[in-house]
Amino acid sequence: MTSSVISVLQISAVLVGLTAMVVSRIMSTRVSTYPPKVVSLFPWVGSAFNLVFTPSTFFALCQAQYGPVFKLLAGGRNIVVVMSSDALSGVAFADHRVLSSHIQHYDHFRALxxxxxxxxxxxxxxxxxxxxxxxxxxxxxxxxxxxxxxxxxxxxxxxxxxxxxxxxxxxxxxxxxxxxxxxxxxxxxxxxxxxxxxxxxxxxxxxxxxxxxxxxxxxxxxxxxxxxxxxxxxxxxxxxxxxxxxxxxxxxxxxxxxxxxxxxxxxxxxxxxxxxxxxxxxxxxxxxxxxxxxxxxxxxxxxxxxxxxxxxxxxxxxxxxxxxxxxxxxxxxxxxxxxxxxxxxxVQTGVRLAASDIDIKDGGKTLPILKGEYVVLDPxxxxxxxxxxxxxxxxxxxxxxxxxxxxxxxxxxxxxxFxxxxxxxxxxxxxxxxxxxxxxxxxxxxxxxxxxxxxxxxxxxxxxxxxxxxxxxxxxxxxxxxxxxxxxxxxx
CATH class of the missing domain: 1.10.630.10 (Cytochrome P450)
Structure with missing residues (x-):
């Protein structure tokens, strides 16, 4: 009886240790990823509900947790949010054929x-x-x-x-x-x-x-x-x-x-x-x-x-x-x-859609934006x-x-x-x-x-x-x- 209890405790300790290692590995990977990704409990849906119901508050909370540049998932779309001055300038002055504002215009057409x-x-x-x-x-x-x-x-x-x-x-x-x-x-x-x-x-x-x-x-x-x-x-x-x-x-x-x-x-x-x-x-x-x-x-x-x-x-x-x-x-x-x-x-002043891969300078870092990703400018x-x-x-x-x-x-x-x-x-x-x-x-x-x-x-x-x-x-x-x-x- 005692030995079985010890075995259970040993197995539990091993599991806890393995879990800690996995979490540590995930966290270290997350820290090294740029831009950092906003954690979401729901696949595909991601942060869509936050964007629909409280966009300005949600972005402010994300900035406090992840910094002035971060990536999130919403309705199957990858969205890069830029708030730092260097990233905002880089996106604003990028070739408009690569970072297109068509999606922003069409959103207004649809709304009106x-x-x-x-x-x-x-x-x-x-x-x-x-x-x-x-x-x-x-x-x-x-x-x-x-x-x-x-x-x-x-x-x-x-x-x-x-x-x-x-x-x-x-x-x-x-x-x-x-x-x-x-x-x-x-x-x-x-x-x-x-x-x-x-x-x-x-x-x-x-x-x-x-x-x-x-x-x-x-x-x-x-x-x-x-x-x-x-x-x-x-x-x-x-x-x-x-x-x-x-x-x-x-x-x-x-x-x-x-x-x-x-x-x-x-x-x-x-x-x-x-x-x-x-x-x-x-x-x-x-x-x-x-x-x-x-x-x-x-x-x-x-x-x-x-x-x-x-x-x-x-x-x-x-x-x-x-x-x-x-x-x-x-x-x-x-x-x-x-x-x-x-x-x-x-607050949010524009949306761009990447027609091809592009790198944007953000201070001493390079912000990779992939083809098909959306970019939201928030000054x-x-x-x-x-x-x-x-x-x-x-x-x-x-x-x-x-x-x-x-x-x-x-x-x-x-x-x-901006x-x-x-x-x-x-x-x-x-x-x-x-x-x-x-x-x-x-x-x-x-x-x-x-x-x-x-x-x-x-x-x-x-x-x-x-x-x-x-x-x-x-x-x-x-x-x-x-x-x-x-x-x-x-x-x-």
Whole structure:
């Protein structure tokens, strides 16, 4: 009996020893593997559920455990996630024929246009015909030709929020932005009463991009109404009389015999690209300024001084608020606040598909990407590098203020900064986006003193912005709105 017990103990000890050796061998192999692979309990499925339901939170947890570059399995696909500055630069500047962004574009087509048979025609229309026009018209050199009506459109819409006991911070910021940007791009005929349908669709976009199977029927109906309104806008087009860029679009569609069913989703995709990240950035800019009264006061003081010294008065600012005048040392702190908000809000910014094997340099390492693997760019790792960004998780309003302001986003020189893309895929609307946010911030803070509802007569140091959604894509999304009181200031 005793000997049998000893035998069992000996066998158990041998098994434990063998198990330890196997685990040690697996762990040593795992440590030497680059990029490290995210452990999953499920074959083929892998991390698919995490990607579908909590992509931004899941990537942050993986970064903490595996570092800024890692590989995971999801639905039978190998996905390499890059967050380090060197790997992000390497992927962004790689040959686009090797690391293609087609999959990213098609995901947006699928999310916004249910008829998949139109996707190739939509892609050709946007990539070959619309993007070259946008490249020219949205460049820093020629942007001023489009923007003169923008400040007036924003002002007219913002005035409608005055006198209300409390308003939605989100709507009071995003509706003027929506009206102004659509006005300068698509002209005065564009239906501006489409705000609610567009933002209902936009709110569902993270779920659509993650392919969650239970989309909201109201957002699908909103999309159908939007496409119908855009179709009517295009059908009534007259290139000889349409405003500015709108005339170019409508002439282009007719010149190439592009049917309405292709042209309308193409316009909707442009609208999505124009607004989906900008509206989140402007919300967080104001939310973080409200949470930091000294930063809010400093930005407002800079705005008041710039209007007084550079423009003379508020009415002159509205008439002369062109991109060149806004990109000046007089708005250095506001510019810094916007760039800092973009740094903190940027999450997954792109997806590439490897058409062949490619090696990417990541510091002293080589990152092998195999043919057929997907690459997700997430700048959060680079933007949260504490060695480059002290207090990296905090909103530091003056972080990008330089002693010699040179404009053109030069305040980010020397920092790993990917909020506006890089390489061939740098954001085509980056100059317009920063201009829009600057103008809206100047007008909003000139017109109103802003107070979060229930927080006393002024912004309180104890007030905190809402939490961000774990389903965020592109930029972080707030999980709830903020109500504010707008007390008019004497500027008009």
């Amino acid at each position: 246009c249910s008829d998949s048979s139109l996707h190739p025609k939509i892609y050709d229309t946007i990539a070959q015909k619309i993007f070259p026009v946008l490249d020219r018209r949205l460049s820093k050199r020629t942007l001023g030709e489009l923007t003169p009506p923008f400040a007036q459109l924003v002002l007219d819409k913002l005035k409608l929020f005055s006198g209300r006991p409390e308003v939605s911070l989100t709507r009071s910021l995003t509706e003027p932005l929506y009206v102004g940007a659509n006005g300068v791009l698509f002209g005065s005929r564009f239906p501006q009463d489409t705000y609610e349908d567009f933002f209902m669709l936009l709110k569902s976009l993270p779920k659509r991009l993650c392919r969650r199977p239970f989309w909201s029927f109201p957002s699908s109906r909103a999309r159908d109404r939007l496409l119908q309104r855009i179709s009517g806008y295009l059908e009534g087009a007259n290139p000889a009389t349409d405003d500015k860029l709108a005339s170019t679009f409508t002439a282009l569609f007719r010149e190439h015999d592009i049917p309405i069913e292709v042209a309308a989703p193409s316009v909707l995709l442009i609208m999505s690209s124009l607004h989906q990240n900008t509206v989140n950035v402007i919300f967080w800019l104001f939310a973080w300024l409200l949470a930091d009264p000294s930063a809010l006061s400093a930005v407002r003081s800079e705005i008041d001084k710039a209007i007084r010294e550079d423009f003379g008065n508020f009415q002159t600012f509205i008439a002369e608020a062109n991109p060149d005048k806004l990109d000046s040392p007089s708005f250095a702190l506001l510019n810094s606040a916007i760039l800092e908000t973009m740094r903190l809000t940027s 959060r790792g680079a933007h949260m590098d504490k060695n480059m960004y002290p207090n990296c998780d905090k909103f530091v309003v003056s972080r990008f203020v330089e002693s010699e302001y040179r404009g053109d986003l030069a305040a980010t020189v020397g920092y790993p900064y 909020a506006l893309g890089a390489g061939k895929h740098v954001c085509k609307g980056r100059f317009l986006a920063i201009y829009e946010i600057k103008v809206l911030a100047v007008i909003y803070l000139s017109l109103f003193d802003v107070t979060p509802v229930g927080r006393g007569e002024g912004p309180s140091s104890t007030w905190e912005p809402p939490k961000s959604s774990p389903q965020s894509v592109g930029t972080i999304h707030p999980i709830e709105d903020v109500l504010v009181r707008l007390r008019p200031r004497s500027v008009l």
